[in-house]
Amino acid sequence: xxxxxxxxxxxxxxxxxxxxxxxxxxxxxxxxxxxxxxxxxxxxxxxxxxxxxxxxxxxxxxxxxxxxxxxxxxxxxxxxxxxxxxxxxxxxxxxxxxxxxxxxxxxxxxxxxxxxxxxxxxxxxxxxxxxxxxxxxxxxxxxxxxxxxxxxxxxxxxxxxxxxxxxxxxxxxxxxxxxxxxxxxxxxxxxxxxxxxxxxxxxxxxxxxxxxxxxxxxxxxxxxxxxxxxxxxxxxxxxxxxxxxxxxxxxxxxxxxxxxxxxxxxxxxxxxxxxxxxxxxxxxxxxxxxxxxxxxxxxxxxxxxxxxxxxxxxxxxxxxx
Amino acid sequence: xxxxxxxxxxxxxxxxxxxxxxxxxxxxxxxxxxxxxxxxxxxxxxxxxxxxxxxxxxxxxxxxxxxxxxxxxxxxxxxxxxxxxxxxxxxxxxxxxxxxxxxxxxxxxxxxxxxxxxxxxxxxxxxxxxxxxxxxxxxxxxxxxxxxxxxxxxxxxxxxxxxxxxxxxxxxxxxxxxxxxxxxxxxxxxxxxxxxxxxxxxxxxxxxxxxxxxxxxxxxxxxxxxxxxxxxxxxxxxxxxxxxxxxxxxxxxxxxxxxxxxxxxxxxxxxxxxxxxxxx
Numbered sequence: 001x002x003x004x005x006x007x008x009x010x011x012x013x014x015x016x017x018x019x020x021x022x023x024x025x026x027x028x029x030x031x032x033x034x035x036x037x038x039x040x041x042x043x044x045x046x047x048x049x050x051x052x053x054x055x056x057x058x059x060x061x062x063x064x065x066x067x068x069x070x071x072x073x074x075x076x077x078x079x080x081x082x083x084x085x086x087x088x089x090x091x092x093x094x095x096x097x098x099x100x101x102x103x104x105x106x107x108x109x110x111x112x113x114x115x116x117x118x119x120x121x122x123x124x125x126x127x128x129x130x131x132x133x134x135x136x137x138x139x140x141x142x143x144x145x146x147x148x149x150x151x152x153x154x155x156x157x158x159x160x161x162x163x164x165x166x167x168x169x170x171x172x173x174x175x176x177x178x179x180x181x182x183x184x185x186x187x188x189x190x191x192x193x194x195x196x197x198x199x200x201x202x203x204x205x206x207x208x209x210x211x212x213x214x215x216x217x218x219x220x221x222x223x224x225x226x227x228x229x230x231x232x233x234x235x236x237x238x239x240x241x242x243x244x245x246x247x248x249x250x251x252x253x254x255x256x257x258x259x260x261x262x263x264x265x266x267x268x269x270x271x272x273x274x275x276x277x278x279x280x281x282x283x284x285x286x287x288x289x290x291x292x293x294x295x296x297x298x299x300x301x302x303x304x305x306x307x308x309x310x311x312x313x314x315x316x317x318x319x320x321x
Numbered sequence: 322x323x324x325x326x327x328x329x330x331x332x333x334x335x336x337x338x339x340x341x342x343x344x345x346x347x348x349x350x351x352x353x354x355x356x357x358x359x360x361x362x363x364x365x366x367x368x369x370x371x372x373x374x375x376x377x378x379x380x381x382x383x384x385x386x387x388x389x390x391x392x393x394x395x396x397x398x399x400x401x402x403x404x405x406x407x408x409x410x411x412x413x414x415x416x417x418x419x420x421x422x423x424x425x426x427x428x429x430x431x432x433x434x435x436x437x438x439x440x441x442x443x444x445x446x447x448x449x450x451x452x453x454x455x456x457x458x459x460x461x462x463x464x465x466x467x468x469x470x471x472x473x474x475x476x477x478x479x480x481x482x483x484x485x486x487x488x489x490x491x492x493x494x495x496x497x498x499x500x501x502x503x504x505x506x507x508x509x510x511x512x513x514x515x516x517x518x519x520x521x522x523x524x525x526x527x528x529x530x531x532x533x534x535x536x537x538x539x540x541x542x543x544x545x546x547x548x549x550x551x552x553x554x555x556x557x558x559x560x561x562x563x564x565x566x567x568x569x570x571x572x573x574x575x576x577x578x579x580x581x582x583x584x585x586x587x588x589x590x591x592x593x594x595x596x597x598x599x600x601x
Binding site for chain 2: 062063064083084086087089091093095097099101102106109110111112113114115116117118162
């Protein structure tokens with residue numbers, strides 16, 4: 001397991017979130033398994049495949065569920081049934097429980113009401129947050145008519161409405177189109193850089209997190225398997241062999257040529273003679289040398305893809321499964 | 322990286338008012354329910370049949386004062402305003418529709434998170450939900466009986482307003498009592514299932530099942546009548562308006578049944594929601 005000490009942007013020594021041997025299981029299913037993490041101020045990404053334990057961690061952190069063992073401190077306090085802390089923390093859930101019959105404004109006013117806000121101050125604050133997330137022209141429409149990106153934005157607006165110190169955003173980009181995703185990433189970045197909220201954001205897509213922050217915690221099967229700067233994690237990932245499938249004609253000729261490339265570890269045929277699996281140690285070197293081999297041997301490639309593009313495969317490398 | 326807050330004024334308002342949080346939930350429910358065409362239609366039909374006709378009828382017929390008999394005592398060829406059967410039947414129907422989705426929908430779509438990721442206690446959530454349902458239910462179970470009483474008092478020919486006002490006071494209690502029992506029962510059924518339709522039918526059907534059981538077994542022992550929620554409500558009205566229980570019904574068993582219908586729904590409701598909201 002890799003352990004990279006995170007830099008603390010604001011220079012304080014108290015971690016924003018500190019989990020020690022945190023475990024949570026649902027019957028026989030393990031949500032978190034001796035999860036240890038320290039998160040400091042700024043934007044931190046929690047990255048892991050579906051079912052890795054991201055949402056369980058968030059639910060414990062906002063006090064919705066109680067861990068079976070271990071300890072978690074959020075801003076120095078235990079979140080379990082802690083209303084004082086709940087008032088300082090905003091949460092944007094991964095699932096959509098918005099009422100389609102309600103307007104965006106009415107939804108936000110309900111959230112404000114649940115935080116004890118009311119009157120003109122609440123109206124003003126609703127205007128502020130809708131401007132921050134870029135929904136000022138849609139706020140009087142029924143949520144039922146919102147696109148997926150707009151629904152994510154209104155949830156995001158709800159989480160920042162009470163001006164929480166710390167925001168937990170659970171998969172805020174899921175289900176959104178590329179345009180909305182880009183806009184949401186900008187909004188999330190601004191929440192820290194312009195509004196001063198500390199943000200913990202989860203995703204199962206590493207490049208998405210990479211666009212928001214350089215600090216990540218990788219979680220897999222309920223355990224933290226790495227944490228730190230994304231560049232360092234990428235280097236670590238690159239140390240492990242990558243598998244590439246190439247399909248086309250004359251694959252045996254190509255295989256011979258590929259073995260001459262220095263970064264090629266092994267080449268093997270798959271089900272038929274038109275498909276080979278190549279194991280390489282360095283992707284950049286391999287793809288740099290591949291065109292020359294293809295041109296020299298006059299080979300037609302029909303398709304080529306990496307079998308370990310998915311985060312799941314990366315995690316398997318990291319835990320040496 | 323240093324943080325520069327740009328053109329941002331943070332919220333500095335009061336964030337600790339508990340009543341305001343409960344009120345936010347009450348307001349949401351009241352607004353949602355009254356924007357439902359189905360509920361409005363049921364409310365209007367129920368109003369016409371159950372309340373408007375008796376109000377007109379009792380106001381135009383000459384009377385000296387508002388009496389308890391007008392409200393509850395069975396008269397030949399009909400019943401008292403509250404005990405003719407229509408009032409409780411429509412109130413139950415209204416409660417089934419109004420309360421059916423209050424908790425079941427939160428269970429179904431995980432809206433619990435919407436509330437409990439905020440500084441909200443289980444008690445606040447329940448008070449908000451019950452308060453919202455109570456407010457809507459009172460439009461049918463509380464305000465019309467008061468309107469009935471005021472209309473009858475306004476058109477009375479006699480001068481004894483003390484008697485009439487005493488009956489008005491009893492009607493206030495009956496209205497609150499009926500609204501509370503039906504609301505808490507309806508919301509309790511709603512917390513037992515994730516399906517709104519099951520909750521609606523369940524609340525309505527469970528009253529009738531208990532009524533049938535009470536009816537069947539009261540042939541063997543008249544005390545079984547107190548199992549029947551319709552009888553229980555009617556006997557309670559009689560007591561509030563100063564009449565006696567039927568002689569064949571044991572006051573102890575009646576008290577026990579009354580206590581049960583007052584306490585069991587709220588207890589079940591609290592336990593169930595606490596288990597859900599406080600995690601496992």
